[in-house]
Amino acid sequence: MAGTLLAPPSGIPLERLVQMAVDRGYTAQGEMFSVANMGKLAQEALGCQAELLCGGLGGPNRDRVLRHLVSGHPLLIPYDEDFNHEPCQRKGYKAHWAVSTGVLLGTQAVPGLGYSEDPELPGLFHPVPSTARQPPSLPEEGSPGAVYLLSKQGKSWHYQLWDYDQVRDSNLQLTDFSPSRAADGRAYVVPAGGVRAGLCGQALLLSPKDSSC
Known part of the structure; x- marks a missing residue:
């Protein structure tokens, strides 16, 4: 997913990524329950920078995330x-990964120089x-419907717009290993301290190595 933005146009084959993760002990079945290990894998496979963000997507991290995407x-x-x-919120039972590659911001003012209005959707600027151009003003946290992430889950063929707060809340409640996985008789790699x-x-x-973002 993210590899198409950071790697050559041909991307990195999924099979190669999974095999690298297996070889390094990050996964057994393709699962990845460690953000730190995912960062190591991204750095090695994509040759990019991977900054680990802790403490959730809200609060002081919110502007950092949005400016990263705007860049x-x-x-x-x-x-x-x-x-x-x-x-959704399932306590981590349905934990998966998504990549966000863009952001839709609801602002009070028309953007300045460096933005053009969409020819088919008045009020939408690219x-x-x-x-x-000047970076767009970021809506205040708590503004309903003001921020959406352009996101894609690995098994989906299509990008979707997800409400930022829903993504934040889902990410913040990943706490437990799925009982169905625990009982399926298969081996999984779960870090110390669990999910x-x-x-x-x-x-x-994620950003290119030569990026200052």
């Missing part, structure tokens, strides 16, 4: 996946590539 860099997020791939220590309130900010 054009991807975010990797563990979350509980609902039947339609959107975030940054103009290779044009100097809570490995995933809860954590995410990865």
Whole structure:
């Protein structure tokens, strides 16, 4: 997912990524219950920087995440996946990974120079590539419906717009290992401290090695 933004156009084959993770002891079945290990894998496989974000996606981390996305860099997020791939809250029983590659911001003012209005959707503005522009003003935390992440779960064919607060809340409640997985007789790699220590309130900010973001 994120590899298409950070690696050559051909990307990195999924089979190669899984085999690398198995060889390094990060996974047994393709699962990944450690954000730290996912960061190590991303750095090795994609040759990128991977900043581990702790403490959730809210509070002081919110602006950091949004500015990272506005800069054009991807975010990797563990979350509980609902039947339609959107975030839900299942205590970590449905823990999966998603990549966010963009953000939709609801603002009070029309953006300044460096943005163009969509020809088909009045009121929707896009940054103009290779044009100097001021970063958009970020909506205040708690503003309903003001921030959406352009996100994709690994098994989905399509990107979706997810409410930022729903993603934040799903990420913050990843605490328990699924009982059905625990009883299926298969081996899994779970870090010391369990799902809570490995995933809860954590995410990865990925960027090219030569980026200052």
